Amino acid sequence: MDMKRVMRDYFLDLDQAAKDPDRKVAWCTSVGPAEILRAMGFEVFFPENHGAMLGATRVCMETIPKANAFGYSPDICSYLTSDIGAYLKGITPLTKAYGIESIPRPDILVYNTNQCKDVMHWFEYFAREFDAPIFGIHPPTNVPEVEESHIADVVSQFEELIKVLEKMQGRAMKPEDLRRTCALSKEATDLWAEVLETAMARPSPLSFFDSTIYMGPIVVLRGTEVARDYYRVLLTDLKIRVAARVAAVPGESKRIYWDGMPVWGRLRSMSELFKSNQACVVASTYCNSWIFTDFNPDDPLPSMAYAYIKIFINRNDQYKEDYIRKLVDEYEIDGVIFHDAKTCPNNSNSQYNLPSRLRKDGIPAVIINGDLCDLRCYSDEQSSTVIEAFVETL
Ligand code: SF4
Numbered sequence: 134m135d136m137k138r139v140m141r142d143y144f145l146d147l148d149q150a151a152k153d154p155d156r157k158v159a160w161c162t163s164v165g166p167a168e169i170l171r172a173m174g175f176e177v178f179f180p181e182n183h184g185a186m187l188g189a190t191r192v193c194m195e196t197i198p199k200a201n202a203f204g205y206s207p208d209i210c211s212y213l214t215s216d217i218g219a220y221l222k223g224i225t226p227l228t229k230a231y232g233i234e235s236i237p238r239p240d241i242l243v244y245n246t247n248q249c250k251d252v253m254h255w256f257e258y259f260a261r262e263f264d265a266p267i268f269g270i271h272p273p274t275n276v277p278e279v280e281e282s283h284i285a286d287v288v289s290q291f292e293e294l295i296k297v298l299e300k301m302q303g304r305a306m307k308p309e310d311l312r313r314t315c316a317l318s319k320e321a322t323d324l325w326a327e328v329l330e331t332a333m334a335r336p337s338p339l340s341f342f343d344s345t346i347y348m349g350p351i352v353v354l355r356g357t358e359v360a361r362d363y364y365r366v367l368l369t370d371l372k373i374r375v376a377a378r379v380a381a382v383p384g385e386s387k388r389i390y391w392d393g394m395p396v397w398g399r400l401r402s403m404s405e406l407f408k409s410n411q412a413c414v415v416a417s418t419y420c421n422s423w424i425f426t427d428f429n430p431d432d433p434l435p436s437m438a439y440a441y442i443k444i445f446i447n448r449n450d451q452y453k454e455d456y457i458r459k460l461v462d463e464y465e466i467d468g469v470i471f472h473d474a475k476t477c478p479n480n481s482n483s484q485y486n487l488p489s490r491l492r493k494d495g496i497p498a499v500i501i502n503g504d505l506c507d508l509r510c511y512s513d514e515q516s517s518t519v520i521e522a523f524v525e526t527l
Pocket residue numbers: 181210211212213248249250251252394476477478479480505
C-alpha cells in the first residue's frame with residue numbers, strides 16, 4: 134500500500150469533512166484520545182503532524198519568526214510557533230502537497246497534557262481564533278508507576294469528554310463503536326511495534342529516518358482500518374527484506390539509538406550522514422511513542438487511560454533510564470545519540486545526567502544540539518562533526 138496515497142486520501146477527506154455541514158472535525162494532540170473522537174463520528178486532525186510537515190518542508194523558517202513577532206517566544210515548542218505562524222501567514226504545506234487551501238476548521242479541540250503543556254497553549258490559541266469549544270485531558274504527569282487512582286482520574290475525564298461530544302452530535306456513544314475503534318487502534322499499534330522490531334535484525338531493514346516517514350498513519354489514522362491495513366502490508370514487506378538480508382544501511386557496522394525528536398528539516402542529510410558512516414539508527418524513543426499495546430477493546434476507557442498515561446515522555450527519570458537500557462540490549466546498540474532539542478525540553482532527555490549514567494556503565498553516549506523545526510538552533514557542521522567522531526570511537 135502506498136504511503137503517499139494513504140496520507141493524500143486522509144487529508145483530502147479531512148478537507149471535504151471541514152466543508153461539509155453534516156460532518157464534524159476534531160483537532161487532537163498526537164497522543165490524545167483519538168479513538169473516542171472517531172467512535173463519536175469525528176474526523177480527526179493532528180496539529181503536531183502539520184507542525185512536522187512545516188518542519189520537513191522547512192516552510193517553518195518563514196512561519197516561526199511570524200509567531201515570534203506575534204508574541205510566542207522562540208524558546209517554546211517550535212511545532213507551536215511553526216503552526217501558529219503558518220496560520221497567521223495564511224499558508225500551509227497542504228496546498229503544495231495536496232492542493233488544499235487551508236487547515237480544516239475545528240468543531241472542537243481536544244488536547245492531552247500527557248506529553249507537555251505547550252499543547253494546551255497551542256490549542257487555546259486556535260480555540261479563541263475559531264471560537265470553537267476546547268476540552269483538555271490533564272492526567273497525572275511524570276509518574277514512576279501508573280496507579281489505579283491515575284486511571285480512575287483519566288477515565289472520569291474521558292467520560293466528561295464523551296458527554297460533550299454526545300451533546301455536539303446529538304446522540305449517545307455506542308459502546309460497540311468505541312470497542313471497534315479501540316480494537317482497530319490496538320491492531321495498528323501492535324503492527325507498528327512489530328514493524329519497528331524488524332530493526333532488531335542484522336542488518337536492519339529500516340532506519341529511524343525511514344520510520345519517521347512510515348509513522349504517519351499510526352499518528353493520524355489510529356482507530357481506522359486504513360492504518361491497520363497499511364501496517365500489515367508494510368510488515369510483510371519488511372519481513373521479506375529481513376529474510377533477504379536487505380540493509381537500510383549497506384555495510385551496516387554500527388547500531389545507534391536515537392533519543393529525542395527528529396530534526397525534521399534535515400532527515401535526508403542526516404540519513405545520508407549515517408549511511409556514509411555505515412551506522413544505522415535502529416531504535417528511537419520517538420517512533421516507539423505510538424506503541425499502545427495495552428489498549429483492550431473489552432475494557433476500552435480504562436485501558437486507553439492506562440496506555441496514554443504510561444507513555445515514555447510522561448514518566449520519571451528512572452523509568453526512562455531503564456527503558457533506554459532495555460532497548461540498548463534488545464537492539465544490540467553500540468551507542469546512544471541524545472538530541473537536545475532547544476524548543477522541546479519535554480522530549481530531550483540529556484539534561485538531567487542520563488547520558489553520564491549510561492556512560493558510567495560502558496554505554497557510549499553523545500549529545501547533539503538542535504531542534505525539531507527551528508533550524509536556527511541547529512548547525513549542520515557541528516552535528517556532522519560530533520556524529521562522525523562518535524561513530525568512529527564506537
Ligand atoms: S512534546 Fe515537545 S514537540 Fe511535542 S508538542 Fe510538546 S513541546 Fe512540542
